[in-house]
Amino acid sequence: MLLKRLYHMPEGWVAERDASGELLNPPDFRAISIQNTGPEAEQNFSRRIIEGGIAEGWISQGQGKITLHGVDGTEAPVDLVYTVLHMPGTYCCHCNMKLDDDPSGASNRAHVAERHGDAPSPDAQNPAGYRVTTAYECVLDPEQHARFNTRAVQAAQQARMTAMPSQAPVPTNGTEAL
Numbered sequence: 001m002l003l004k005r006l007y008h009m010p011e012g013w014v015a016e017r018d019a020s021g022e023l024l025n026p027p028d029f030r031a032i033s034i035q036n037t038g039p040e041a042e043q044n045f046s047r048r049i050i051e052g053g054i055a056e057g058w059i060s061q062g063q064g065k066i067t068l069h070g071v072d073g074t075e076a077p078v079d080l081v082y083t084v085l086h087m088p089g090t091y092c093c094h095c096n097m098k099l100d101d102d103p104s105g106a107s108n109r110a111h112v113a114e115r116h117g118d119a120p121s122p123d124a125q126n127p128a129g130y131r132v133t134t135a136y137e138c139v140l141d142p143e144q145h146a147r148f149n150t151r152a153v154q155a156a157q158q159a160r161m162t163a164m165p166s167q168a169p170v171p172t173n174g175t176e177a178l
């Protein structure tokens, strides 16, 4: 997924930097512009993104959803609604149950042994039969996926370019790939 940060840019704003290149007069954050939501509806959000977005006011979380409050290419408000499949934590690969966050893994191994016996792990990458995720594992609303996925956005841009061949491409600096 590709998001772009928009800022309040005062008239005639010029970057001022110290000797190390640090920006001394950062403009105020205004909004998140949704460039695309990636090729798949599934999306993993790091804790850093979720906590940062909540602190800045463009992410909210509740009722099993994570919502990104952004704007589209015309700066019309868009709320992208993701259903949370897994919060960060430890999960059984067999039955998908949320397990204890146990650094030793002892209680997780006990769950797998008691409930699933000698059955091989269904997840080849986690042969012990349980896995630890540090991300919020989410899936985007299907209609929004159809509208904002990478291919759909590229096709819409292509259609606009064909209609207006002289239009300059949108600058892409300040984008953040997730």
Ligand SMILES: [Zn+2]
Pocket: 092, 093, 094, 095, 096, 097, 111, 112, 115, 116
């Ligand atoms: Zn289980």
